[in-house]
Amino acid sequence: xxxxxxxxxxxxxxxxxxxxxxxxxxxxxxxxxxxxxxxxxxxxxxxxxxxxxxxxxxxxxxxxxxxxxxxxxxxxxxxxxxxxxxxxxxxxxxxxxxxxxxxxxxxxxxxxxxxxxxxxxxxxxxxxxxxxxxxxxxxxxxxxxxxxxxxxxxxxxxxxxxxxxxxxxxxxxxxxxxxxxxxxxxxxxxxxxxxxxxxxxxxxxxxxxxxxxxxxxxxxxxxxxxxxxxxxxxxxxxxxxxxxxxxxxxxxxxxxxxxxxxxxxxxxxxxxxxxxxxxxxxxxxxxxxxxxxxxxxxxxxxxxxxxxxx
Ligand code: 13P
Ligand code: SF4
Numbered sequence: 001x002x003x004x005x006x007x008x009x010x011x012x013x014x015x016x017x018x019x020x021x022x023x024x025x026x027x028x029x030x031x032x033x034x035x036x037x038x039x040x041x042x043x044x045x046x047x048x049x050x051x052x053x054x055x056x057x058x059x060x061x062x063x064x065x066x067x068x069x070x071x072x073x074x075x076x077x078x079x080x081x082x083x084x085x086x087x088x089x090x091x092x093x094x095x096x097x098x099x100x101x102x103x104x105x106x107x108x109x110x111x112x113x114x115x116x117x118x119x120x121x122x123x124x125x126x127x128x129x130x131x132x133x134x135x136x137x138x139x140x141x142x143x144x145x146x147x148x149x150x151x152x153x154x155x156x157x158x159x160x161x162x163x164x165x166x167x168x169x170x171x172x173x174x175x176x177x178x179x180x181x182x183x184x185x186x187x188x189x190x191x192x193x194x195x196x197x198x199x200x201x202x203x204x205x206x207x208x209x210x211x212x213x214x215x216x217x218x219x220x221x222x223x224x225x226x227x228x229x230x231x232x233x234x235x236x237x238x239x240x241x242x243x244x245x246x247x248x249x250x251x252x253x254x255x256x257x258x259x260x261x262x263x264x265x266x267x268x269x270x271x272x273x274x275x276x277x278x279x280x281x282x283x284x285x286x287x288x289x290x291x292x293x294x295x296x297x298x299x300x301x302x303x304x305x306x307x308x309x310x
Contacts, residue, residue: 010274011274014038014278017281017282018281021058021059021284022057023060024041024055024059024061025040025041025063025277026041026048026052026060026062026063027039027064027272028063029042029043029220029221029243029247030241030270031269031272032243032270033246034274035273036243036247039063043220043221044222045064045133045219046117046219046221048062048068049302049306050306052072052075052081053076055079058079059081060072060076060079061084061281062081062288064083065090065093065266066083066086066088066090066093066288067093067117067118067119067121069088070121070288072288073289074121074124074299075299080287081288082280082286082287082288083272083280083286083288084272084273084276084279085271085276086286087268087271088268088269088272090268091178092116092152092175092176092177094120095172096115096120096151096152096175097120097123098120098122098126100171101115101126101149102126104149104169105149108147108149110145110147111145111148111149112148113129113149114128114129114136114140114149115129115131115150115152115301116131116133116151116153117131117302118152119151121294121298122294123151124294124297125294127298128143128301129304129305129308130301131309132305133219134218134219134222134309135305135309136159136160136204137159137162137163138308138309139308139309140163140164141163141164146166147166147169148168150168150170150171152175153175153177153204154170154172155177155205155206156204158211159211177266180205180206180240180264183202183207183210183264184207185213187261188200188213188237188260191260194258195258197235198258199215199216199232200215200239201215201216201223201226201232202214202217202239202260203219203223203241205240223240224244224247224248228252236256236258237258237259238258238260239260240264241265242264242265243266243269243270
């Protein structure tokens with residue numbers, strides 16, 4: 001009971017601080033339930049990048065991982081972007097350091113570079129265009145060259161390759177998301193046996209075998225949209241990080257959702273808590289700061305994506 005009261009009081013303090021500081025909370029679909037519930041907006045990487053540009057707030061409290069908060073900061077040089085826990089670092093983004101990308105570019109001088117938004121800002125600065133899980137296929141097809149260097153996720157590269165005649169060269173060869181690699185075929189077969197009527201809806205960071213068995217493949221917000229559609233049915237096996245289940249159940253309370261794997265958890269996404277959000281609002285720290293030159297180059301690659309993917 002005492003805990004509940006404490007929690008309610010904290011939420012009230014957060015709401016007051018938001019008003020006082022003209023701040024907005026943006027949260028990714030994998031955030032803890034209570035964090036999603038106090039956010040002004042919850043979405044996928046593309047939604048969040050667009051939302052960060054639309055807001056008239058002075059401060060953005062960004063509840064997601066580092067590359068998402070960096071993207072918001074790159075697109076909003078005049079706003080303060082604060083990430084409640086600086087430890088929220090996406091391990092996939094670490095898999096493509098700028099030096100490795102430079103070496104790949106030298107080996108493929110005629111290829112344009114499309115990078116998944118899940119990358120370091122300094123790697124983005126070397127890219128021709130950025131993509132997200134919502135638009136990877138569209139972006140690859142919109143490029144000018146017949147060979148595309150694509151990184152760091154080899155599973156998203158597999159997804160993009162399905163709708164293009166261009167040659168996609170993954171860089172690094174085996175970049176991946178550790179959380180989505182928890183979702184294996186054995187889990188999927190077992191889940192389908194238990195719920196034979198359920199539609200299989202997965203994220204393109206899943207391994208190729210899981211993608212091939214799915215009824216739908218989409219970004220996290222795309223998955224929510226599909227599950228909300230009447231034609232898709234009312235029972236679903238969900239192949240992504242388990243945080244998405246909160247939004248799915250909230251938006252479609254009459255439908256049934258089963259995670260394919262309950263161990264598909266992204267610990268970095270769970271680092272932001274209400275306590276840390278309150279502190280971040282109070283101190284307006286830790287702020288996301290990116291070197292000016294990197295910021296300007298990376299912005300060009302992100303803006304090219306936003307121009308193509310309207
Ligand atoms: P979405 O853009 O689909 O939300 O994906 C981001 C991500 O990190 C998935 O692991
Ligand atoms: Fe990165 Fe995977 Fe976590 Fe997404 S779920 S933020 S790709 S580690």
